[in-house]
Amino acid sequence: MANHGCKFPIEIQPENHEQIVFAQKIANQIHPSIVIPSTQQLSTTALTLLVGFQGITLYSPYLKASIKVDFLNGIIGYRCRHSSNKELIARAVKLKNIKNPRVLxxxxxxxxxxxxxxxxxxxxxxxxxxxIVHLLLEDGLTRANQIPELSEITCRIFNIYKDxxxxxxxxxxxxxPEIIYVDPMFPERSKSAxxxxxxxxxxxxxxxxxxxPLLLEVALEYAQKRVVVKRPRLAPPIKGPSPGFTLQGKSIRFDIYLI
Ligand SMILES: C[S@@+](CC[C@H](N)C(=O)[O-])C[C@H]1O[C@@H](n2cnc3c(N)ncnc32)[C@H](O)[C@@H]1O
Structure with missing residues (x-):
């Protein structure tokens, strides 16, 4: 049984009766300590996974904020419709003369x-x-897969739950893989609330x-061509060997390690 790894208690709230079985299945998969409350009231102390027909949302009563993976709307939907090979991330992973490179x-x-x-x-x-993050991502990918415009993209994605x-x-x-991509958690400095x-x-x-440092070390052992690390623009590189080159954006930077 997985450890949900979160310092807060977690509850699952099915939005209606039809979702109870699904909610129970999720609770069993993630952790035995996950509670399905008997009332429809949102907890004021636990992070809550809201399970509904429109997908799964994680709600925090502390932050009064929620997360739902949505590849159709919002920033990510916009970026996917307008993504181009000139973007910084595209330049960071670009390899010459290699057909269908794989990214891990x-x-x-x-x-x-x-x-x-x-x-x-x-x-x-x-x-x-x-x-829990894997569950939210799987839910977003499943919904994206039902939209023809996005299923052309999701068919190239494998979603794996593992360290x-x-x-x-x-x-x-x-x-x-030819490329290993790393974006470790870093204190957020975005101006957007x-x-x-x-x-x-x-x-x-x-x-x-x-x-x-361990992620980088092991990635360097298995990438065939390069390891790409995303960093905040002014953060030091990850401890370890120096990157071969870097690409600077407005708020982020990519450190590229050549094999
Ligand atoms: C900053 S987030 C990545 C954001 C992602 N690039 C995106 O565009 O949404 C870092 C994620 O890496 C995951 N992570 C950190 N170490 C990991 C490991 N050893 N194995 C798998 N996932 C890991 C964390 O749980 C977290 O969800």
Whole structure:
């Protein structure tokens, strides 16, 4: 049984009767301590997974904020419809003369970067260690898969629930990806209150990543061509070997390690 890994208690609230069985299945999958309350009232102390016909939303009573993975609307939907090979992330992963390179995203999170990469044509495997974050991502991908315009993208995505270090150590040689992508959790510096709250909620869920140097070290062992690390623009590189080159954006930077 997985550890849900969150410092707050978690509850699951089915929006109506039809969702009770599904909610129970999720609770059993994630952790025995997850409660399905008997009232329809939102908890004031627990993070709540709201399970409805329109998907799964995570709500925090502390932040009064919620997270739902939505690849059709909002920033991510816009970015996917307008993504181009000139974007910084596209330039960071671009390899010359290699057909259909595969990307292993070892810090999947809510799948934004992985989805953008898949929309650019890459085969993307996303690995996430938090069962709740994985659940939210799986829910977003399932809904995206039902939309023809997006199913062309989701068919290039594999969503994996596992610790990446363990995953990489168990890959078959023929599955070693050309590119490994890493975006560890970092204190959020966005000016947008909404983005700040979403990132704070994600951090409440998974904590700040302590394993960055190990993630980099193991990624360098298994990537065939390059490891791409996303950092806040002014943050130091991850402890370890120096990147081969960097690409600077307005608020973020990519450190690229060549194999
Ligand atoms: C900043 S978020 C990634 C955001 C993602 N790039 C996006 O676009 O939505 C970092 C994520 O990496 C996950 N993570 C950290 N270490 C991991 C590991 N060893 N294995 C799998 N996932 C890990 C965390 O749980 C968190 O969800």
């Amino acid at each position: 995203d070892i810090t999947a999170g809510l799948g934004k970067d992985g989805f953008i990469l898949a929309s650019l044509g890459y085969q993307v495997s996303m690995v996430e260690k938090s069962p 990446s270090i363990d995953y990489m150590h168990h890959m078959d040689k023929q599955d070693y 909404l983005v700040k709250k979403e990132m704070q909620l994600l951090q409440d869920l998974v904590g700040v990543d302590q394993n960055d």
